[in-house]
Amino acid sequence: MNQYQKFIIITIVTVILNLNQCAFMNSSNRILTNQLDSNIQPSETYQEILLAPLIVPVGTASLLVDGFVLHPMSVVPKAIAKTYEIIWIEPSGGIIRQSFLFIPKIAFTPIAFAFSWLGYALFDI
């Protein structure tokens, strides 16, 4: 991938992140960082400045863990519930139709789960 392609991709990603409300933009989705925020509260400006060299990497790591590990893990039950709701809940039709649809439903379950999970993990929905 050359420099030009990288630039285009970064620009597009940035625009998308700005246009859509990303999950990590919502403070309720930043479990670990919120904990750190509530425990580390320097009262004076000089304390903020002195702590910055330590807190910048810690905060960045914490945001990354929140965005890529904790929040995606926390939405797994929600994604399972959504998948169940989309595919399995309240089946329509008789026993023959249900038997006919059983295999396709099984096939679609991981796909629906993947989309729901990605949706919940990435966006604030």
Next chain:
Amino acid sequence: MSNNSYLYSNKFGKKFTFIFIIFLTCLQMNCAIFQKKNLLLVNAVEENLIPEDKNKKILALPLIVPVGMMAGLLDVFIVHPISVLPRVGRDTISSLWTPKEKLGYVTRMGTIPFSTIATPPVFSFFWLHYWLFDGRENSAIDTSPVLNDDEWITSLNFYYKEKEWKKLEKGIQECRGTISPSQLLPILFLSYQHFMLSDKSKSLYDILNCMASVEIYNPELENFYIEILTKDHTIDAVFAYKNSISNYFVNHTSKKGSQAMINMLSNPKLEPKWVPFIVDQIFLIGIESHKTEIIEKLQQTRL
């Protein structure tokens, strides 16, 4: 066909496609360079170098045309891109470096690397956007410089006089609470009347928000609040700003305001959601006779 032929090379194809897409998008999106106000040098050439006399004009054409072309190129590739830089900087700072909500210390510190990484692409994106495509109402030449308070209030009066409603709406959104009420309120009253008639509820919110910045006692504002409570209490914006209106009455122990609220209670068209609020506020304002009136009415109801 030679493999080395530039004409058919992949590089040429990409460049051609890129330019073609930009050209098409430019046509579709009202490109900045098609806006007269974005071509400063071309305008200057047209205004100053073209003779009025027809014969002189024809004679001067061999000189004017290349000069105009050069001016156009300078406009598009130098003057216009440079002129949008302040706005690009402002937008980049506002998108990446100005949090929309109050953030904790760790979050603020943790986002610094992300904001730093995102700054160059976001800056480039805004720059390209304003340079190439932003040719609509907000010209690429920065038409929204930071105005001082006097300039801001003058601009609002000008927009009202010239019926430039969109600019007026935008101006009111940048409300300056530091301006004296005698300067600020008249234009807000007029704007309220206009936007009320044109049913632009969003603007009513902005106007009431701006009025809420006035804290000192002003009889005109008191009368205005009474009038909108009496006449416009069905409007969502008035209901949304009921607290700031009522606070004004409370802070200045407004007898007239309290009386207006008593009158509202007698209005059969008053929506029930107003009633507990009004009763509460009458007691907060604290005019004894009005408090007694409410208590007596309640006792009569109970009897």
